[in-house]
Amino acid sequence: MAANIDPIVRHMFVCDDLVRSSRSPDQWDALGVVNYIRPAVPGRYPVRLRQIAVVVQLAGGRGVGQGYILVVSADTEDPVFASPVHTWNYPPDPLRVLPVVFRIRECSFPRSGLYWVQFWHRDRKLAEYTVQVE
Amino acid sequence: MADPTPAPDHRPNGPPTGPRPGRVEITVSQDGKVLHQFRADEFLMFDDEAVTDPAELAKFRQPPS
Numbered sequence: 001m002a003a004n005i006d007p008i009v010r011h012m013f014v015c016d017d018l019v020r021s022s023r024s025p026d027q028w029d030a031l032g033v034v035n036y037i038r039p040a041v042p043g044r045y046p047v048r049l050r051q052i053a054v055v056v057q058l059a060g061g062r063g064v065g066q067g068y069i070l071v072v073s074a075d076t077e078d079p080v081f082a083s084p085v086h087t088w089n090y091p092p093d094p095l096r097v098l099p100v101v102f103r104i105r106e107c108s109f110p111r112s113g114l115y116w117v118q119f120w121h122r123d124r125k126l127a128e129y130t131v132q133v134e
Numbered sequence: 135m136a137d138p139t140p141a142p143d144h145r146p147n148g149p150p151t152g153p154r155p156g157r158v159e160i161t162v163s164q165d166g167k168v169l170h171q172f173r174a175d176e177f178l179m180f181d182d183e184a185v186t187d188p189a190e191l192a193k194f195r196q197p198p199s
Contacts, residue, residue, distance in 0.1 A: 011170070015162070018160065024159075027160075028160045029160075029161050029162075030160060030162040033162060068194070079194055081184035081185060084182050086178075088178050097173075098176055098177075099160055099178070101177070101178065101179040103181040106184050107184050
């Protein structure tokens with residue numbers, strides 16, 4: 001049986017959603033790349049978002065992948081929310097890039113500050129991305 | 135005989151999630167300008183509600199980086 005090998009993360013970003021492009025059924029558009037989040041009413045928390053989409057582009061993985069997204073307050077180091085853990089198979093050719101998109105609905109940020117959006121793979125944090133809630 | 139016409143997809147997030155074989159291209163653009171374009175032969179999408187239960191979140195805290 002082939003060993004499971006962690007991938008490297010070629011890219012990671014957070015956006016509102018990925019939608020099928022009108023140009024082609026094979027094309028997807030990332031909408032609204034998220035770096036900053038402002039409350040609808042200034043000073044009112046928590047800030048709730050209907051959805052975010054976390055995109056990680058993986059390469060070099062072998063065997064079975066298992067990962068999740070964890071959002072952590074940078075100030076308190078407390079986890080705020082997460083995606084469920086998911087499992088997938090890597091392509092036979094490890095050089096191929098595998099985009100993995102975690103759509104997470106009903107996200108809530110309890111207060112202003114910096115948040116880490118982390119990609120964990122088999123109990124290793126492979127990448128993280130910052131989001132500032134203002 | 136089964137109706138061959140698929141039911142319309144009324145879900146706000148579009149089609150079902152999970153493995154999506156086939157060549158795909160992801161475009162990241164801002165104000166009409168393409169920032170990044172990624173191409174791949176496979177594409178996975180997972181669609182879930184956020185896990186917020188403290189007991190469940192505590193399980194995510196354990197792995198060291």
